[in-house]
Amino acid sequence: MKVSTGTIYHHLDTLSKLIVQRDDKKYYLTELGLHAYNSLKDNIDDIITPDFSKKEFNSPILKGLMLLTPKKYINYESNTTYQIVIISIIITLIGAILCGLNGLFPFLLFFGESLISIDLIDLAFKILLSLAFIGNLFFYYLINEGICRIFYKKKENSLRFLTSFAIILFPLDIYLCLRFILIFTGSFDFTSIKIIDNILMILFQVWALWLLTYNLSVNKKLKIENSLIVSLLVHYGGFSIILLLAI
Structure with missing residues (x-):
């Protein structure tokens, strides 16, 4: 040679x-x-x-956010796919059950309260709300996947993105759990508690948005600024729709 x-x-x-x-x-x-x-x-x-993620996420603010990021469950190895699927299913089921128990209708990262008092909501309607939570997950995924494909020509890792997509709902599961505790203890009847509930929802939404941004960067190979644009664009679109419906 x-x-x-x-x-x-x-x-x-x-x-x-x-x-x-x-x-x-x-x-x-x-x-x-x-x-x-x-x-x-x-x-x-x-x-x-x-190691592209290490270069992308090296600013002080992003380093702080990385402490709240379950990196190994989003940027996972192929030999742990089944483990991630199981974790994603558990997160989805917990969120679905809590969503039904709270009597909330999910839309993207938002929750709308039912016109019916939670004490009067029957089991069938709670199951319907739980199913809506699962459907909302796939709807939210399709919107983000579609934007990546149409505007950024990123068609790779669609299944990988879907497999870890439910991880972004983990903060919302925590919020729904806290809200259910407030309702169960009767604390939700106080106006001050409702204000705290709104603040908590916003904080956990921001956390979920960050996890979505990180997921887009890692699995759809978008730059951090483009990932942030996609996540905020979808979130703003959802907020605008809710605002129009409330008028």
């Missing part, structure tokens, strides 16, 4: 970043190797190294 020694050493050095030998004397793919393998398997044209 007419290959220089320098070229051979260069390829060996590159290979050492893709595979590693462990104590059992077997060779395993590194994180970069797994990423390259998955990119080739999914026929992705541009292989972006996994």
Whole structure:
């Protein structure tokens, strides 16, 4: 072979970043190797190294937000897909049950109160609200996926994006749980508590929006500013629709 020694050493050095030998004397793919393998398997044209997120999220504010981010459940390895699916299903079911118990109608990251008093809502209607929560999850996913495809031409990782999409509902599950506790204890009858409830909803919505932004950056390969534009655009659109319906 007419290959220089320098070229051979260069390829060996590159290979050492893709595979590693462990104590059992077997060779395993590194994180970069797994990423390259998955990119080739999914026929992705541009292989972006996994450390792109470290470069994207290096500002002080984003570093603080990263403390509230379940990174390993959004930027997950392919061999943990089933685990992520189970976690996503659990988060969705918990949210659906709590949404029904609270008597709330979900729309994107918003919740509308039923015209019927929560004490008078029957079981069938609560089940309907729970199903609406699940349907809203897929509706919300399709909107974000559609925007990525139409405006940013990002068609890759659709299934991966869907698999981890329910993770963004985790903050809303916490909010729904806190709200149900307030209702169950009778505290929700006080005006001051209702004001606190509205503040809590906004705070947990912001958290959920950040998780969506991170998910878009990691799985749809959007720049952080574009991810933020998509998440805020959809959120603002949902708020505008609710505002028009309330008039």
